[in-house]
Amino acid sequence: MNFDDTPEEAAFRSQARAWIAANAPKEYEAELRASSLGRTALKNANLLEVAKAWQKKKADAGWACLHWPKEYGGRGASPIERVIWQQEEGPFSKLSAVFIIGHGMCGPTMMAYASEEHKRHYLPPLASGEKIWCQLFSEPAGGSDVAGLRTRAEKRGDAWVINGQKIWTSGAHYSDYGILLTRTDPDVPKHKGLTMFFLDMKSKGVEIRPIKQASGHSDFNEVYFTDVVIPDSQRLGAVNDGWNVALTTLMNERMSIGAGVATGFPELFEFCSNLMLDDRPAIEDRNVRAKLANWAVKASGLKYTSFRAISALSKGERPGPENSIGKLVAASMVQDVATFALDLQGAAGVLSGPEAELAGKFQAMLLRAPGTRVEGGTDEIMRNIIAERVLGLPGDIRVDKDLPFNQIPTRGRN
Numbered sequence: 001m002n003f004d005d006t007p008e009e010a011a012f013r014s015q016a017r018a019w020i021a022a023n024a025p026k027e028y029e030a031e032l033r034a035s036s037l038g039r040t041a042l043k044n045a046n047l048l049e050v051a052k053a054w055q056k057k058k059a060d061a062g063w064a065c066l067h068w069p070k071e072y073g074g075r076g077a078s079p080i081e082r083v084i085w086q087q088e089e090g091p092f093s094k095l096s097a098v099f100i101i102g103h104g105m106c107g108p109t110m111m112a113y114a115s116e117e118h119k120r121h122y123l124p125p126l127a128s129g130e131k132i133w134c135q136l137f138s139e140p141a142g143g144s145d146v147a148g149l150r151t152r153a154e155k156r157g158d159a160w161v162i163n164g165q166k167i168w169t170s171g172a173h174y175s176d177y178g179i180l181l182t183r184t185d186p187d188v189p190k191h192k193g194l195t196m197f198f199l200d201m202k203s204k205g206v207e208i209r210p211i212k213q214a215s216g217h218s219d220f221n222e223v224y225f226t227d228v229v230i231p232d233s234q235r236l237g238a239v240n241d242g243w244n245v246a247l248t249t250l251m252n253e254r255m256s257i258g259a260g261v262a263t264g265f266p267e268l269f270e271f272c273s274n275l276m277l278d279d280r281p282a283i284e285d286r287n288v289r290a291k292l293a294n295w296a297v298k299a300s301g302l303k304y305t306s307f308r309a310i311s312a313l314s315k316g317e318r319p320g321p322e323n324s325i326g327k328l329v330a331a332s333m334v335q336d337v338a339t340f341a342l343d344l345q346g347a348a349g350v351l352s353g354p355e356a357e358l359a360g361k362f363q364a365m366l367l368r369a370p371g372t373r374v375e376g377g378t379d380e381i382m383r384n385i386i387a388e389r390v391l392g393l394p395g396d397i398r399v400d401k402d403l404p405f406n407q408i409p410t411r412g413r414n
């Protein structure tokens, strides 16, 4: 592994750095740097508006969705240039959170399966942040086992009629479009009867109900479909081939989510350096030091694992399972780190909001952490991937794989 930039990469880095220095919304830099891993918030500005304005500015100058082709709103850059940009964007990259699903998952799926006309129409405003997209896969009966989903699509003439329910749809309440996985044939095994579409989230019959989280925020939703009509031209891939289309989305999801999971260690280290425990900095306490040392080792293991993925990209190769490992280890680490920090904060850790100690940073981190362990594949699913693809262990047992979907026992549920 060689972590140094090649001369071309170094030139690209200095070009990106200069543009960011001249154009980034510096007035929010301090707040963005300080915002917790739980949730980015701006005190006196609307985060969505600031995020959209920054994204548009980047798009106008050719710095949005760098690895996408130019005709679809990107820059035609290499994967390693995209990584360099992300490193240079620093705290301003937190403004991209609302676009992650669209840019990381819906866009690549549209690029692989939509018609040329649709790609040219829908992708540039997605890249520039003028339109936001969401991913409508998970259902009460289909999360890890997404092929178990029940939302039906029935063909009527040149259109499809959708009925059913999705859940945990991040950002549905502010999204303009979504990609939607449905069941079109219940008489065949579950992976073989699915079809993917994209739709306008303002379509008649779409009802979005925000879910209130432990943090008090509502970042994701239940989405109900009642006789929603989608033209056949908005089908992505062949009828009943939705599983293969979904795999494109899910592979990109692992790349997007796994690559960016933080650990909370730098925040904890800084906190322990400043906190006084028994008349001396917490960092001098033996027990605190032992904990920090363990997490320092883990954090550096994660750093070099992600460098391995970056090195593969730099050589034009596809990264292996590094992102699954990164997500599995980092997501539970952030939960442990936040729990420890809250213990150190004592009663003050109960408070949240701008007036609380460190603005409730570790509390927000703790409340977000379980979601991070679940989204984009739970810990157990990540372990299955690592077991099967890295360690070569036998595959998970899938007893219903070859049964027609409508013959899978449901214990009386429809």
Ligand SMILES: Cc1cc2nc3c(=O)[nH]c(=O)nc-3n(C[C@H](O)[C@H](O)[C@H](O)COP(=O)(O)OP(=O)(O)OC[C@H]3O[C@@H](n4cnc5c(N)ncnc54)[C@H](O)[C@@H]3O)c2cc1C
Residues within 6 Å of the ligand: 101, 134, 135, 136, 137, 138, 139, 140, 142, 143, 144, 145, 167, 168, 169, 170, 171, 220, 370, 371, 372, 374, 375, 376, 377, 378, 379, 380, 381, 384, 396
């Ligand atoms: C913050 C957040 C944002 C999300 N955003 C979206 C979104 O935008 N769009 C969307 O479609 N979905 C979204 N999801 C849903 C997410 O994809 C699912 O929650 C996830 O796939 C798990 O599914 P589930 O909740 O149904 O849990 P289940 O699949 O029911 O899992 C329950 C438990 O069983 C375990 N388990 C399941 N299968 C296996 C197995 N084969 N081997 C071992 N253990 C297993 C799981 O690990 C878990 O502990 C989001 C979730 C979260 C938390």
